[in-house]
Amino acid sequence: MQTLSLPATLDALAPISEFITDATTQAGLDEHAAWQVQLAVDEAATNIIQHGYDEITPGVIDLGWEIANDQLVVTLRDRGRRFNPDDVPAPDITSPLEERQAGGLGIYLMGRLMDSVAFTFDDEQGNLLTMTKQLPVVSSAEVFELAGRLDAVSTQQSIADVSAKVAAGARHILLDLAHVTFLSSSGMRALLLVRKELLALEGGELRLCALQPQVHEVFTLTGFTQLFAIHPTREEALRAFGRGSA
Numbered sequence: 167m168q169t170l171s172l173p174a175t176l177d178a179l180a181p182i183s184e185f186i187t188d189a190t191t192q193a194g195l196d197e198h199a200a201w202q203v204q205l206a207v208d209e210a211a212t213n214i215i216q217h218g219y220d221e222i223t224p225g226v227i228d229l230g231w232e233i234a235n236d237q238l239v240v241t242l243r244d245r246g247r248r249f250n251p252d253d254v255p256a257p258d259i260t261s262p263l264e265e266r267q268a269g270g271l272g273i274y275l276m277g278r279l280m281d282s283v284a285f286t287f288d289d290e291q292g293n294l295l296t297m298t299k300q301l302p303v304v305s306s307a308e309v310f311e312l313a314g315r316l317d318a319v320s321t322q323q324s325i326a327d328v329s330a331k332v333a334a335g336a337r338h339i340l341l342d343l344a345h346v347t348f349l350s351s352s353g354m355r356a357l358l359l360v361r362k363e364l365l366a367l368e369g370g371e372l373r374l375c376a377l378q379p380q381v382h383e384v385f386t387l388t389g390f391t392q393l394f395a396i397h398p399t400r401e402e403a404l405r406a407f408g409r410g411s412a
Contacts, residue, residue: 167232174215174224182211188312189231194236209272210242218246238299245292251285277283302405307338316353336368338407344376349384375403
């Protein structure tokens with residue numbers, strides 16, 4: 167487990183953010199999931215700083231993270247006032263703003279942002295908060311990087327390996343088009359044929375990623391953005407396999 171101990175002051179929030187950024191990066195979380203973890207930890211640390219200790223004699227926050235059982239596990243420990251989450255009323259998120267009572271939002275956000283949140287207390291070790299975030303599923307997709315022109319002359323050669331892999335039984339195909347600089351109607355037809363072959367197979371999916379603006383424009387002009395699953399990055403595409411919208 168990676169650990170960090172800091173004085174429980176607001177100045178600690180910046181290094182805590184850096185610590186958690188390293189955790190989410192190593193865990194392979196996407197930008198949205200990483201933001202969720204960042205916000206949940208910030209809320210937890212802020213609660214400790216503002217409510218756990220006396221302002222005159224701030225204590226210490228001990229943070230830790232590890233990757234275990236396909237989860238990112240984050241812990242925050244303090245030895246301040248005993249904390250019982252049951253003592254905190256649920257926040258009012260439906261009334262007009264001027265009628266709402268302050269407080270409770272931090273715990274509420276933690277519960278919504280993380281997959282699990284658990285508080286425990288020990289007379290010697292103090293308060294321990296444990297939060298987990300499920301890691302993305304590692305896809306077994308076959309990835310092909312296409313490059314150059316996909317036109318009437320070059321397309322068949324460019325996708326020959328793709329077609330061979332589908333014929334051999336591959337079900338998940340990702341085409342990385344980051345280096346494709348030109349796409350004609352002939353290239354589009356070839357991609358449609360690959361898509362048709364995959365959809366004919368049980369569980370077959372074709373996904374595209376990292377399209378250059380001019381290539382993406384061809385998909386938009388032809389309406390093919392409605393047919394193909396297109397992702398901005400390879401990582402996002404790989405996480406999407408097996409989740410529908412193929």
